[in-house]
Amino acid sequence: MVKEEQELANRPDNTAFTQQRLPAWQPMLSAGIVIPGFVLIGLAFIGIGVALFVTSRSIQVLELDYTGVGQNSPCYKCTYPNVSNCVCDLDFSIDSLFKGTVFFYYGLSNYFQNFRKYGVSKDDVQLSGDLTNFKSPSDTCSPYVYDSNNQPIVPCGSIANSMFNDTFQLFQKINGTKTLVPFDGKGIAWWTDYNIKYRNPSVTPLKNAFNSTVKPIFWSKPAYDLDISDPANNGFINQNFLVWMRRAALPNFRKLYGRIDEGVYAQGLPAGNYSLAIAYNYPVLSFDGRKKVVFSNVSWMGGKNEFLGIAYLVIGSLCILMSIVMLIVYAKFKFPEED
């Protein structure tokens, strides 16, 4: 009896796991699966590619650079040094109707919003409305924590400090009269940013919360006065501020400024002549940057994106090509010539 027990103690368990005999599915791949598989995937990719390409083609885009590099450029005058409060008018015409809601973006090139030191230079606690961080912002905001008078900067940090401050007004010119085409700036920021990530301190009026703080050095207006027309669109939940604070992925990017979806323009932007009044404040030429504005309507896949459609088509065709090569190789192996 004792011996039996001992035997059991040393004897390995006879289970499928310990004996490495777990039931398993061992797919046997063959040319009959592989080659049709490649064809199917290739066809699927070509299908998606065509859909993307066609959709992308149907999207209308108008891009206008207004940096003012060339002498003929309407905003050239604003690029002189020591010019302030410069407004330039950018005239353009649209040949055909921009269907649906037209999105209006501003775009920047060669602008490294994805630079690490730049990106960390903000105080998330302060931006979520915590008043203690109004008094003493986090060190992460350096070098924009305190101004030269040792007053705390609110909102602190480099991102906020460098906020894009050009403003735009679009006019349609019909028979010499300018009609304002209103931009709808509501709801252009992310829902989570607007409702959770950024919050104003619960102090009314908002201005009081900013007592004994200073506005960012590059700003002309304090945070609580960003939008004079709409008191609710101020402080940290100002839509344009939120859009700016969401860092772009790459050095060429555009950011949403507003939508054209009101009144007569709800169905789209009709053909005709337009004039864009630009309050030119934001300097980009010093670092070889470019500024532009973009009008675009959107589809289910967002804005115009030809790259993805073409890429799908290329890889899809490649798969088909490879399946043909494989078929030839397979045929050679299966029916060798000497037999």
Add this chain to the structure above:
Amino acid sequence: MAKESVESGLTWEVRANSRHYHKQKQKKSFLCFRWGQYADNAVHSHKYSALTFLPLTLFEQFQRVANLYFLLMMVLQCVPVISAIPWYISFIPLLIILSVRGIKDLANDMARRQSDSKINSQPCDVLVSQSFSRAQWKDVRVGDVLRIHKDQVIPADLLLLCSSEPHSLCYVETADIDGETNLKFRQAPSAAHNELTCQPSEEMLAAFDGVVLCEEPNNRLYTFRGQLHWRGECLLLDNEHILLRGTVLRNTEFAYGLAIYTGADTKILRNCGKLRVKRTQTEKVFNKVVIGIVLSVLLAALLHAIGAGLFSSWVMSHTGVPYALVVNGNPVYTGFLVFWSYIILLSPAMPIALYISFEVIHTVHSLFIGWDMEMYWQQAERPAHARNTSLNEELGQVGYLLSDKTGTLTQNRLLFRQCCIAGEIYGDPSVRAEETEPMDLSWNPFSRGGLFMSAPSLVEKLRGQQCPFSRQFLRALSLCHTVMAEWKEEAPVYQAASPDEEALVGAARELGWVFLSRTRDFIIVSELGVIRQYQLLALLDFTSKRRRMSVLVREPEGGLKLYCKGADIVILDRLQKDCPYQERTERALELFAQACLRTLCVAVRSVPEASWEQWSKTLAQSAAMATCDRDALLEKLYDQMERELQFLGVTAIEDRLQEGVPETIALLQQAGLKVWVLTGDKKETAVNIGYSCKLLDPDTRLLEWQELRQILQSPDPAVSFFKARQTALWAVDKQAAGVKTAVVLTGPELAEFDQRPEWGATFMSLAEQCQSVLCCRVTPGQKADIVTLVRKHTSSVTMSIGDGANDVNMIKTAHVGVGLAGVEGGQAVQTADFALSQFRFLQRLLLVHGRWSYRRISLFLRYFLFKTCSFALVHIWFGLFNGFSAQSLYETWFIALYTVLYTAAPIMCVAFFEQDVNADSSLKWPELYKSGPRQELSSPLMLFLSLLYAVYSSLVLFFIPFGVYYNTDYDLQTMAVTVAMAATFTATVEITLLTRYWTKFNVAFVCISVVFFFICSRITQSTRLFERSPSDYFFIGASERAFIDPLVWLAALFTTWTAVLPSVTALAINVILTMHDKHKVHSASLQPVELRSKLRRGTSLRRSSYALSQGAGPGRLITSGTCIRSTVPTVDEKVTESENSTDSQVQIHMKDNSHVPNGT
């Protein structure tokens, strides 16, 4: 005296019974400092003490480059200026891996400590102030006098002072030291014997104050030089006087010895070699790749640092809005910081998780070995055991198997299986020994069983007195030997110098010719119940040169008979001209040889009285001559007597192999392994075993030293080797014989390699083409040297397998050491990496576990490299577009969770469960094993290709989302989620392509991992966590939006497919191309079997299958009477207790070398 001894090299001084003298020079140690001369007798194989564990283990662990690298990473991450990831993310894994390794080492060390203390606490009797008291091995000191009892293991190297036996002889079994199974005798120096035995021994021994001067401790097992200075006399000492540690005292009640070398100074421990840390080939290659990756990372970081410097100086020159981009005004300093930041950012390419997983996989594979029912040996209730858990994949790459013989290939049991008397063959070798039908031997009162031969016809003949030949044959067996009989429980128990003789005499006993006892001059035999007394006139001793032995006896009836047994070649040469059964005998010898039985021929001669008288006179004269000529003369004289023999028959003894040995060896050879046998035993026995375990084929040509030496010395060894193979001696079919060659070497011949190191490479290149190499009579040290030779001149993985203390050194030296535990559990197991119970388990260990492990670990390493590099190197490309600022493209949490949660479980499942073919098929097609030794899966090229593939994938992972998001309003976080999604998908698709064996765990973990990615992304980017700590969970909302954006999905899926496209294509092409190959493999594997059987039929050659594990010597002892004690045959009054036999006891001292018979 002292000066003289120093000159002769005898500097080791041992004073008997004077502990205080030796105590001063006792070896001591403190931490790592050691001083003193004499070691104590304890074995210390452990490394750590409580004090030294922590520093030593840390020192050892940080010798691994990887650990140092991780430590550096951790330190870097503690610096806030450059830190991209919180410090604890890498500190905790490092702490885990250090402590896991440390605990593992500690556990191993504790196990060693335990086994040490088991050895050290074995009991022995030490003489302390006039009486023997029980002590432990570790208490034995140099100069102590010990008493060893029968069957005790000798605790230290002793000088034999006296023993219970006449002339202070004693017998030792040295199987554990040299693998030889015969008993060896040792004799005390005559002066010591004379003085110490005639008085009450303990007082005499206590008063013994001799001083031994001898060589310093060394590892030469077979030589000893020394002097014993005692009472003004100086006695020369040699190997004959020494009892080595590890040998076992046999057939001797007790022996007294003086400890000369103890503990680490003993010869066997000097032969043990150093314990070395073993690393696998794959790990070595992989470490190089790791270093390569680290260097590439450093290079990339350096380039980015330069880029960062340039970028910052460019920004500096354009002050503007993004002034904040450069915190520090100094571009060089910025570059310096960015350099370290990039090292941190790219460090996930070499994650610490890799090493943790590697360790875990090894452990699980080791567990699988221990769990395998097929490697569990019921008889000893012992499963296989992987003692070293880091060598598993090496098992799949073994190129050379170097095996011990005794106890490893053989069971060390010799069975009398067949005989041929007068041309008639008795017994059937096709029946396994255990299954032989037992014969009815109840008529024989002396029968004790143990005869594995079924031949009722022979018994009938014997009892019916029909066949005088068979009676003569058995009489020869019962007379012609050097066996001693001891009476126990009314029956003789045989003590033989060789197991062969024991089997022969035992078989004769079973068949009715019972050897009862011997005195110096008489042999008493019971023949079918009739007691007969033969007078022993002369014993013509066995030597390995003569290959025969004879006894000359006077029969009770008065006639003189010479019984002779020996090798077939020798005996057949000495037969009378007209041998009646010549042809049938030859046939029998051939049959026995084919069955791989050890054969001895037995013959008889009637000697005329006159020629005997003449001969004995000459013998007496030559015996008195000087030693050097005497041997040659004696041999010549013996030769004269052993002539005109009448042939009686052939005995066939089976050297029992371990179960399944031939099958295993055949399988391993098919798998491409070279199997070599290294043994301390004799050439003949080794060759015989070579044939019986199918290591050598019957038509294999044996290349011996003389020939090999000529080949090695010739200017072009390869050509002369080829020629030598062409001129096969026995081969009928020349072409076939040309292929099969085996080299047979002996220890002394191997020693020549030391002087000619340039032969090593040549020899190995020749051995490469040989079927096998047998090395006989090699010391443990030489065994290790051979392993080193193979290691040095080939890139193959070597594996040693053995069971005894003599194999310890080679087990330590080889890449992989396997210890056979057998029934008792051998010494070798303590130092082995893997412990098996049976040799045949090796096929499963190598072909199944080894092959799987190798495949799994190769797949694991390649996949791990791919998944980590492809995901981490993305930052290099992103750096080009973010001002070289070390901006991470991922959420911090994704970096932390990617390796441990999103991609870890599926690859672990593959590393645990993957099987390309199942166990049975692995054994059925051993050719599959060949990919391991060729490093097909883990070659530097393969790893490099994986790296290249990873770089490609990282390019795809970055540039496709780059193309999609360029000049759009998508933000950095959405892009981060897209790339993360694509990276996770890529890793998942890649693992599904790798997996061929989908267990439910594989399926579950692949699904769970992907689901985890989505769930964890949502959790770390959720509102609740953000509210708790805004700076740690700042990705809030990113995935929520991204996961419902069709563009993100299209981009991620497209990126994934493009990233894995090379892998998918390679797989598809592989599928299409291997379809054809698979049929080839299957059809090819059947052919060799057929070919082999054809050869077997075609050859009609015969080789001598003579083998005998006996050394020269016992015959001399018998005729000199030294080893015979007062044998009192208690059973029989009929035995005439002649005067002479009692005389012999007295005569011993006077006439040791007398061969003159007393005559009755």
